[in-house]
Amino acid sequence: MLGYICKYAPVEVFEAMGVQMERIEPDVTNFNQAEIRMHPNICSFAKGVLEAVMDGAYEGVILTTCCDSIRRLYDVLREEFPDKFIYMLDTPRITKDAGITLYEQRIRAMIREYEEFSGKSFDEEKFCGYLKEIEEGQQYAVKENAVNIGIIGARANDSIKKILAERGANIAFDLTCTGLGRKILADEKNVMAGYARGLLSQFPCMRMEQAANRDELIRRCAGSVDGIIYHTVQFCDNYAYEYAWLKDWLDRPMLLLETDYTRQSGGQVRTRIEAFLEALTPETRRPDIQRKGDGTMYVMGIDSGSTSTNAVIMDQDRKIKAFSVVRTGAKSGVSADRVLHEVLEKAGLAREDISWIVSTGYGRVSIEFADENVTEISCHGKGAHYFNPKIRTILDIGGQDSKAIRLNENGEVKDFVMNDKCAAGTGRFLEMIARTLEVSLDELGAIALTSKEKIEITSMCSVFAESEVISLIASNKEKADIADGVCHAIANKASGLLRRVGLEPDFMMTGGVAKNPGVVRAVEEKIGAKLYICNEPEIVGATGAAVYALEKYRSR
Amino acid sequence: MWLADKYIDHVKEQTAAHPGESWDQMLLGFKLNKLRTKLLPKKGISKGYQKLEAMMMSFVADSLGRPDSYVWGNIFSPCEIIGCFGLSTLSIECLSCYFSGYHLEDFFIDYAQNTGIAPTLCSYHKTFVGAIDSGAVPVPEYAVTTSLSCDGNLNTFRYLEKKKGVPFTFLDVPYRDDEPSVDYLVEQLKEFAAELERRCGKAFDEEKLREAIRIENETRRELMRFFRLQSERYYPGELISHLYMMMGMHLLIGTQEFLDLIRFMIKDIENYPKFDGKKILWIHLLPFYQETLQSYFNSNRKYQIIASDIIMDSMEEMDAAKPFHALAKKIIRNLYNGSYSHKAEMVGHLADTLRPDAVIQFCHWGCKQSSGGSLLLKEKMQDMGIPMLILDGDGIDRRNSHDGQIKTRLEAFLEMLESGEDGETEKEEAAHREQKIC
Numbered sequence: 001m002l003g004y005i006c007k008y009a010p011v012e013v014f015e016a017m018g019v020q021m022e023r024i025e026p027d028v029t030n031f032n033q034a035e036i037r038m039h040p041n042i043c044s045f046a047k048g049v050l051e052a053v054m055d056g057a058y059e060g061v062i063l064t065t066c067c068d069s070i071r072r073l074y075d076v077l078r079e080e081f082p083d084k085f086i087y088m089l090d091t092p093r094i095t096k097d098a099g100i101t102l103y104e105q106r107i108r109a110m111i112r113e114y115e116e117f118s119g120k121s122f123d124e125e126k127f128c129g130y131l132k133e134i135e136e137g138q139q140y141a142v143k144e145n146a147v148n149i150g151i152i153g154a155r156a157n158d159s160i161k162k163i164l165a166e167r168g169a170n171i172a173f174d175l176t177c178t179g180l181g182r183k184i185l186a187d188e189k190n191v192m193a194g195y196a197r198g199l200l201s202q203f204p205c206m207r208m209e210q211a212a213n214r215d216e217l218i219r220r221c222a223g224s225v226d227g228i229i230y231h232t233v234q235f236c237d238n239y240a241y242e243y244a245w246l247k248d249w250l251d252r253p254m255l256l257l258e259t260d261y262t263r264q265s266g267g268q269v270r271t272r273i274e275a276f277l278e279a280l281t282p283e284t285r286r287p288d289i290q291r292k293g294d295g296t297m298y299v300m301g302i303d304s305g306s307t308s309t310n311a312v313i314m315d316q317d318r319k320i321k322a323f324s325v326v327r328t329g330a331k332s333g334v335s336a337d338r339v340l341h342e343v344l345e346k347a348g349l350a351r352e353d354i355s356w357i358v359s360t361g362y363g364r365v366s367i368e369f370a371d372e373n374v375t376e377i378s379c380h381g382k383g384a385h386y387f388n389p390k391i392r393t394i395l396d397i398g399g400q401d402s403k404a405i406r407l408n409e410n411g412e413v414k415d416f417v418m419n420d421k422c423a424a425g426t427g428r429f430l431e432m433i434a435r436t437l438e439v440s441l442d443e444l445g446a447i448a449l450t451s452k453e454k455i456e457i458t459s460m461c462s463v464f465a466e467s468e469v470i471s472l473i474a475s476n477k478e479k480a481d482i483a484d485g486v487c488h489a490i491a492n493k494a495s496g497l498l499r500r501v502g503l504e505p506d507f508m509m510t511g512g513v514a515k516n517p518g519v520v521r522a523v524e525e526k527i528g529a530k531l532y533i534c535n536e537p538e539i540v541g542a543t544g545a546a547v548y549a550l551e552k553y554r555s556r
Numbered sequence: 557m558w559l560a561d562k563y564i565d566h567v568k569e570q571t572a573a574h575p576g577e578s579w580d581q582m583l584l585g586f587k588l589n590k591l592r593t594k595l596l597p598k599k600g601i602s603k604g605y606q607k608l609e610a611m612m613m614s615f616v617a618d619s620l621g622r623p624d625s626y627v628w629g630n631i632f633s634p635c636e637i638i639g640c641f642g643l644s645t646l647s648i649e650c651l652s653c654y655f656s657g658y659h660l661e662d663f664f665i666d667y668a669q670n671t672g673i674a675p676t677l678c679s680y681h682k683t684f685v686g687a688i689d690s691g692a693v694p695v696p697e698y699a700v701t702t703s704l705s706c707d708g709n710l711n712t713f714r715y716l717e718k719k720k721g722v723p724f725t726f727l728d729v730p731y732r733d734d735e736p737s738v739d740y741l742v743e744q745l746k747e748f749a750a751e752l753e754r755r756c757g758k759a760f761d762e763e764k765l766r767e768a769i770r771i772e773n774e775t776r777r778e779l780m781r782f783f784r785l786q787s788e789r790y791y792p793g794e795l796i797s798h799l800y801m802m803m804g805m806h807l808l809i810g811t812q813e814f815l816d817l818i819r820f821m822i823k824d825i826e827n828y829p830k831f832d833g834k835k836i837l838w839i840h841l842l843p844f845y846q847e848t849l850q851s852y853f854n855s856n857r858k859y860q861i862i863a864s865d866i867i868m869d870s871m872e873e874m875d876a877a878k879p880f881h882a883l884a885k886k887i888i889r890n891l892y893n894g895s896y897s898h899k900a901e902m903v904g905h906l907a908d909t910l911r912p913d914a915v916i917q918f919c920h921w922g923c924k925q926s927s928g929g930s931l932l933l934k935e936k937m938q939d940m941g942i943p944m945l946i947l948d949g950d951g952i953d954r955r956n957s958h959d960g961q962i963k964t965r966l967e968a969f970l971e972m973l974e975s976g977e978d979g980e981t982e983k984e985e986a987a988h989r990e991q992k993i994c
Contacts, residue, residue, distance in 0.1 A: 043924065068924040496669060
């Protein structure tokens, strides 16, 4: 069996020789092998392929010169497996005649080398017959009565499609290189040239010269769907250019989704996709069951975050009856039980008095007593709108991620971006720095306000920033100035996120970090506008969840 | 210098506040710096490197001052053909470095990232995209890029064509080194010359190209001679001097002016004392701003960078009788093209000729084609008995280079080199340790 990765790979040539071909779709838990043999800053897909080949039973791999990372993957595989058929097929980026001629020559040279390697022989007539028998691959189509989603960008693995299917969304098109049917030309007079022409005339990927033609097809396809998922792979930079270009003119909601081909990122991918679908279909969800209250009707929102678990009880008139905030322990379910107990006690209610419970946050799926779950992105939108309907842009900095969310006048999410790849710009980062400075988290923000000297923390990585802070301490800098520098570092990250969703006023900041006056001031300076902060910024998500619960109950 | 710093800060602030309104000030700064490098050259570096800096400042300031006198290119664009039309090639990588002279790289990089450009992209490309997309820097009429040596080229030029309307010619450099590849690229180069004819309204003079190639051959021979001398004599320069040299070898190669400069340096180096410190062969980019590296390699009698692969990335004689073929072969056989074993072989050749004490590779953030093979090169160097250090950082964005980490790695490596003199066994042990920590 030979592995391959690219849609331009001449798979049929080998199949006609009786070789089993398998497209390598890495599904790995770590990059242990890749970390040893390649540099960490290589595209995650390439690292995943390396892991898969190290584990797999391939007699060889057909690679194409599709990108820098794959070129280096080839070098590493050649070195690791000198006895396997590791082949780099030089694939032209130009699809005019000169490119086709060159590609035909390259394919022929590859066949000769494989014949030598395997002892098999290639028969052009048989190949032509094989091509004629190939049927067109699966085609996607728009479905009525469903949310129609199009996928564009870099190769996407099946996990995205699975999540979409679970949520009842229809994939109307998939223009990534793993989603398109192959284009096979069977030209009897000139079999190999025709075949090369067919391969090169597939919907161009970003490495091809004529990729500019993508715009037209994307424009046409996008018109038929409700939203688009634009997929990129971590450390593959080619498709981000197209995203940056499309978002200027493409008239459809678009989610930028970066994945890294490991299973670890599954939870984050799910949150993003679900929030996107929720934003596309705010009114389609209906409740199935409700419980009765004793006169007044109460609902509950519960937000299970990485740092705190928060609950809000709301009555039918949208008034908050009680709320509670507890620290999230090792098990989110236990903290949820605790906060449930606490908030019920504060409200003087029993569990049976609550008609509907909506959970949100990273731990939302682990809360067994919730009636349904909604992503924290949608809930923050609702919550922000509840506290101040003028809010159009939210900055939420939580324990393990930060997000910027743009809302419309009804509090519905129109766009959002998230940073959850690293600790930089999150609450955890502040905790780390506070520890290093030997002050409490509360003090950190307060002392930042007393800063006299401007210090710039340049490192973007939290680990580097921590050692930068240690160096500053070593050079006797004032704690207040360092704290202020750290607040500004967070503000820089935050302003980048805010800009990406459009910087539309009014602004609100939510999450635990909104209680830090140093960060708040730094963000306000950076964006040149005031941030609205409600009394309890930690409960905005839970409040939003409660509003969801109320709307659900009312829509019965 | 105080005044210069004030001016830099002023331009930075102006640009960040109103991109597009400060270009005249940026340009004026480049022109003033050109004068400064001529009248008051940097102290503490050799005359040759002073002249090199002045030449590169003039080249950029003069070109930018006359918008119809240059085209954008990347560092591997065939400046020899462009030169036949009296045009300069301003590479986007070098321009990014010049913009960072105003410490604007962070503003431009953030600008690009905020529009959706990948944070993991090469910082040179991000700086350039941000500079143009923000409107801070005006655009020329035309551009050219090769697919060599990274994916960013085609994508950056295509993005700017769409966003800013700068048309460009794309030269697809095949991976394999064989005749069909050469023919494929020759046709593209000829079409490129024809396109320039159309755009400039000037006929292409092939004899001019032949002459450029003759000068280029001579320049490369002379430069190799200079490198040999530089491995014997202390010739003070700075990290940035090597970047200027790389610029010259890619954007001014084939000009008499640049050949004359190399010849001057060969003469000038004879006036300098013998070098008996550690000779370093540098691989890939140099983070010219990085304090620790500056302290060890700027005019240091103990450690001298004697050559770099980014300067000498093509090594063979070109056939002036067939200029397009010669150029195509040069580009295809460039050490950044093809497999990493090809690169390792060429670096090995450089090492054989120059006998460095050590090799340092700087893995620039976002550069997959270079970083991805660094471990393979290290193995090759170990086979040759040359210790190699891999440093991670960013050639232009200070925020991605951590001084503490670079300092620890570098100093441990240099200690290892020093202790290697005491005994071979120790050297091997240290190399083994080094392999683990680097």
